[in-house]
Amino acid sequence: MLASGNRAVRTLSKLRRGAMHPARAASANLIRASALPSVMVPTTLFHTGAHVQMGYPPVRDGDELSQPLEPSDVRSFWDNMRQDASSSDQPSSDSKNAKLDIGALRQLVATIVNKHANKGAVAMGLNAQSCCDLYEALDATGRVYFLSLLSHEFCTPSGAAQEAAKAYLASVEQSDDPAHSAMQVRTLRDSLTPQYSELFDQINRLPGGFAFLVHMRGDMLAQMRVARQDTPLRAMSDLLQRKLETWIIGTLDLKRITWNSPACTIEKLGQYESVHAVRSWLDVKRRLGSGRRCFGFFHRSVPMEPLVFVWVALTNEIATSVQGILGEPESPRASEHAAQCAIFYSINSQPGLSGVDLGNFLIKRVVGVLRAELPNIKTFCTLSPLPRFRAWLDKWLTPEHLAHPPTDIGLSEQEQRDLINRVPGAETWTAALKHLIDSRGWTSDQDNLVAMEPVVRSLGAHYLANVKRGGTKMAMDPVANFHLRNGACLHQVNWRGDTSYNGLRQSLGLMCNYNYVLDRIEDNNEQYVAKGTIAVSGSDPYIARSRQQQQPLTAKL
Known part of the structure; x- marks a missing residue:
């Protein structure tokens, strides 16, 4: 052996x-x-x-990174x-x-x-x-x-399962012997496996x-x-x-991944990163540098390949743009012991573990590690994508909504008028919005961006707080549902939070902060799972508008 x-x-x-x-x-x-x-x-x-x-083949131009x-x-x-x-x-x-x-x-x-x-x-x-x-x-x-x-x-062999089911039903009717019934149950269970x-x-x-x-x-x-x-x-x-x-269960080890970790481990970070693509070795080195952390769960039989990992940025305030995190830090030597916030900006798992809830446990373990290492960190927050927002918006902009915009989004008359004025001939703000987001180059026109911001942020807040998965009380957005089930609070919707091609394609650049208020996590989790109640922190005016539209479904901390 x-x-x-x-x-x-x-x-x-x-x-x-x-x-x-x-x-x-x-x-x-x-x-x-x-x-x-x-x-x-x-x-x-x-x-x-x-x-x-x-x-x-690697190009050796003197700058391998x-x-x-x-x-x-x-x-x-x-x-x-x-x-x-x-x-x-x-x-x-x-x-x-x-x-x-x-x-x-x-x-x-x-x-x-x-x-x-x-x-x-x-x-x-x-x-x-x-x-x-x-x-x-x-x-x-x-x-x-x-x-x-x-x-x-x-x-499952259908014939064997049918015979076992018949034998079980017959034993229930004809015998009161518990041992015989238990044997028939075992046979039925094996036949159904x-x-x-x-x-x-x-x-x-x-x-x-x-x-x-x-x-x-x-x-x-x-x-x-x-x-x-x-x-x-x-x-x-x-x-x-x-x-x-x-x-x-019981086989995972939490490890911090650094630039000194084995090359095969760092390679896996690039392969499995599905939120913000790793472009080069220099890119991953920045993400593992000063003011940055990466933690992963490793199975003991595969100690160099993370099953799930999370990227963390240590900042002085809650981050609103992922490009600011992924780019070169303004002060790379700033003391991590002066940081106030830990921003979880990307969490990934191997494709084969889809549906296995490891992210929840990983975030909780990492929060514990960071609190022990850096007691100055007071806020634990995410900077998360809205991966299905654009797909939802395209379906929401029906011919009926284009002609007669719904009134439950909470836009002011001035905000509607500012957007309509950007598209000659547009009669409604929904028609103007559809024209702009379907046109090429809308991101390069600053006047368009100014007019679009309150509209898109209002729609994003409405999507996160009020749009539910069919027949349930759970948020339609999968990332929102993940963090809200974990006990986080809906904190802020960020305009131009991700200006990458993927970010614009999926969510028009919107990102969201979910705030893990440590002494409220369990209560938030129970209220969300039982009633669909979404806890809210902060003072985002667009989230406040969405709360007014669906007051029974949300709660302010």
Whole structure:
């Protein structure tokens, strides 16, 4: 067992470096020419679910820090160093024409999920490792085949579940024996458990198996965005999510990530950053520099790859623009012990952990660490995007609203008139707004920006405070719902908070501050979850307007 465990560690390590490995021989019987449905196996191993782009060769112009943060920048040096030594590991020309034998794959998975087979732990581990090796070697099309076979053919057997249900109902009617009833319940529960559940359990026991499953679920989620009606795949993803939530308890370590952290860890920050793109090594160095912090949760089986991480800026006041945080600090050597605010401006997790609530625990742990390290910090606040605001606004600007603007936004007559005057021929402020945001170059006209500010901020506050997810009391905006469920207060809507292309495309540049008032977090959480009540801090006039429109749904601290 020890030998097989060491072999698995070496296998997964080489897989993640992008190299071929001797353990591929364990699953070689599955990769051969076949008349069965097949897919091509690529000669390079590259994970498709981690939002990783193919890297460019690093340009050595004397300023490496300005180069793009790509995987090849980290790997290329070591790949060149071991090129001669690892020539035996390189795939042969025949492997380019190799195909996946679906029949052999089906047989391998069946061997793993068959709980009644007479096989030992070593054999089970080797079979599970062979399955992982094969999956890692596949390209995107091959992984779709793999996941489709797993979710459709190794789900819950309907016949066995029906028979178990009938036996359970019969036992309830005919027997009063508690032991017999308990046995029937156990049989029914086992029959309702999908077969692939056993495969996930076996993989999780492998060294590095947890990280493999996180990446595999990332592939599931990516495929679900393409095949939205694939119910079996969605069911498999949901089951794996619940397993990951269970397995992750008690296995996470909080670590601060600095510029001196391993290069592979810093590389992951660029790969998984989904809010404010990391453009270069210099960019990430600024985010890890003076007055900045980055913390992450690491699984103990993968100590160099953060599962979830958060970026923090230490400032003298609540920040209203992310460009001011991401740019060069005005006083880079300013004492962090003079800062008054900790601004959480981006939180990210691996795609495969979508739906697993780690961000809540991470923020709470980081607040505790910062309070112990810097007691001068009094305010813990976010600078958050409104990722679906523009999509909502486009739907809200219906022909009816364009002709007859609703009166529940709270705009003054002067604010409406100022916006109408910016568009000759416009009869309503909604029509004027639609014309401006649909036109090119509206961000470069200062007069347009002045007229648009009160209108867009009012709409943003209304969207955050009053627009609910269908049939619920929860905020429609996913970021707002996340922070409000965590007990934060709606604090301020910021015009021109994110002037990047992505920020303008998603929210017309709006950002929002959510304030974590520490002695009110639990009460805020309870009121929001139970009643949909949104706690408000600060004195933002646009949020005050929205509160007047829906007074029963909000509360002032």
